[in-house]
Amino acid sequence: MVSVRPITPTALVDELVEAIARRAADRPWTRVAVDGADAAEPGALADALVAPLRLRGHPVLRVRARDFLRPASVRLEYGHTDAESYLWGWLDDAGLRREVLEPLAADGTGRVLPSLWDAARDRATRADYTVLPEGGVLLLDGPLLLGKGLPLELTVHLWLSPGALRRRTPAEDAWTIEALTRYAEEIVPTTEADLTVRYDHPAHPALVEPLRR
Template sequence: MAVTKARPISPALLVEELTERVAAWPRETWVRVLVDGAPAAGPAFLADALVAPLRARGRAVRRVSAGDFLRPASLRLEYGRTDPDAFYDDWLDEGALRREVLGPLEPGGTGRILPALWDSEKDRATRAPYENLPTGGVLLLDGTLLLGRGLPAELTVHLWLSRAALGRRADPDHRWRLPAYERYEREVAPMTSADVVVKADDPRHPALLTQA
């Protein structure tokens, strides 16, 4: 699908519109929302911002970060600490994310999820306790390079940065990851595969990208 236009929107109105869209989902099942984007685009910030307004609308909410479901360092860093292809292919423990978070929220699931699995800084299990999300509750999962993996979700949101903005705003210590994001654009095309695409070059002035 081709992008036809960008609609400027304030950060507050973006949160409001996403909240309304999620809150309108039928309460007979869970709503899994994936907020995807490079860290510089702020997917965690947006996911956090949705928690309070969704709870105000009577929805139970659980926040999970894909960054808490990385593989152990022995697997993640097998090809070194700055390999962009390994970052793209091998860092996320996709199986654990499906098994412990997304799978239990399938129709007929238990609703029992693990909010965090692995502390990548200490390189050990978090030992976080399981939590129950009642039927009709909302899972807000933030992360990077999440799309194109077939992860089950009711709504996917991608925060898009132009190549120039990503290069400008990327953490200097993480600039080695830039080729992975370029590969993501080529292979996954998140601007066309996500349900909602937000241009986030200027965090103060985002824009919703309308697709046809």
């Protein structure tokens, strides 16, 4: 059983920052993912966490899952609108682990590559490695991030109702709805995530919390 607590956008950011700070208290680095369909704009929420975390003294590194997609020859092998490929084959999980997540494990080096592949140009980004100082927080955003076993200290899922997902998804991306629906049914990100936010209306979010007995 869960309760749904309406919250303002500002208070949502404050509570997420507090949750991240608690996880960061005894770790050299803290890896956080904001998971959600593109229609939920998870990157915007991740961006909103940057300044408050830095004010608390945590260096922040923003990484976007879209910068770790596989090359087009692999990603689009079955066409540009294949839902199965979008669900399981677009993200370069191995590259994301190798270049970002594993270096920020407790025994890591802190040296990360913030982007790997430019999907629009279909070539390597040639980004430079950067070192995230200890006490730092990684903020990763993107769709379909849960259920892949990615090593993360905190995960936030932005939930959209089926109606909101349809309304807020551009017509040219409507083919992704099938994959996102399967993700909701098969992976059940609302139970995989540490925190779930109902996000049909970003100006009026609501935190989903287990009922206390």
